[in-house]
Amino acid sequence: MVLNAAENILKTSSSSVNPDELAFYGNRVLKANEKLISTLVKPTDTNDSVSFTLAAVEVEVFMVGPKVILDKIPRLDTTNSSVDIDLIGIAKNNNETRSTAAVAFMSYNTMENLLKPDFFNTSNDTIKSMMSTVISATLPKTTNTKLTKPVNFTLKHIKEFDPNGSLSCVYWNISEWIVDGCSVLKTNSSYTVCSCVHLSTFALIMQTSRPSEVLCAVISGVLHFLFLSGFVWMFIEAVLLFICVKNLSQISSKKREVLSSGFLCVIGYTVPLVVVAVSAVVDPKGYGSEE
Known part of the structure; x- marks a missing residue:
C-alpha cells in the first residue's frame, strides 16, 4: 500500500x-x-x-x-x-x-x-x-x-x-x-x-x-528590426500625409529636398537598427528563448 x-x-x-x-x-x-x-x-x-x-x-x-x-x-x-x-x-x-x-x-x-x-x-x-x-x-x-x-x-x-x-x-x-x-x-x-x-x-x-540558440536569437533580432521598421515607415507616411493635407498643394522644393527618398530611407532603417543594437547590448539574452 x-x-x-x-x-x-x-x-x-x-x-x-x-x-x-x-x-x-x-x-x-x-x-x-x-x-x-x-x-x-x-x-x-x-x-x-x-x-x-x-x-x-x-x-x-x-x-x-x-x-x-x-x-x-x-x-x-x-x-x-x-x-x-x-x-x-x-x-x-x-x-x-x-x-x-x-x-x-x-x-x-x-x-x-x-x-x-x-x-x-x-x-x-x-x-x-x-x-x-x-x-x-x-x-x-x-x-x-x-x-x-x-x-x-x-x-x-x-x-x-x-x-x-x-x-x-x-x-x-x-x-x-x-x-x-x-x-x-x-x-x-x-x-x-x-x-x-x-x-x-x-x-x-x-x-x-540547446538547439539553434544563436539562430533563434538572430531571427528574433531580425523580426524586431522589421517590426520597428514597419512602424517607422508608417510614421513617415503619416507625416507626409499631414504635410500634404495642411498645404493642400504639392510639397515645396525645399521640403522635397529635406524629405528626399534617400533621407527617408536613412530614417526608416537607421532608427530601428539603433534600437535593436542598443537592446542587444543592454540585454544580450533578451533575444531568443530557452524553450
Missing part, C-alpha cells in the same frame, strides 16, 4: 511544488521504500531471494549466509536495469558475526518526476534529460557494508540516444545529482554500463546543447 501510495505522489506532486519540496518528497519516498524492502531480508545459512513488481517499483533482493557455496551471485535484473555486485565478498567480510549479507535492488518507474535531471548542476548551460529509470541499491541488515570491488549497473536507455550528447552516471546526494565515485564504463545506442564505488540511488543523465 505504501509503495503504491508513493506512485500517486510521483504523479501528482511534480507539477505543483518547487524544487526544494520535490527533493524533500523524493528523499521521503526513497527512505520509506528502503525501510520497507529491508523487512524482506531474513536470516539464511546458504542463500535466498525475493522479487516483486508493482506499478511504482521493481524489487530484487538477494541474501547470502555464512554457509553459501556460490562463487558469485547471479545478476539482479529489472525491466530496464541490472546490477553486478560482489555480495559473496561482502558476506565473507561478515563471517565474524555469522550474519546474513543482502543486497536490495530497486528500479523506480516514475521517480524522475521528483528527482528531476535539472537537479544535476553543471557549469554548462545545457538541456538535461533522464536517459534511464532511477535505481537504488542498498545492503540492508548487513553489518559490514564495505564494498570489495566497484559495482556495475547496466541501464537501458528510455529515450532516443543522441551521439553528440554527454552521458553522466550520477547518484542522488540529498538535494542534487552528482558524479563523485561513478563513471561510464561502456555505452552504445541502447544501454550504458556505469561503475560506482559506493551504493546509493543512481541514474543516467544526458546533456545536450
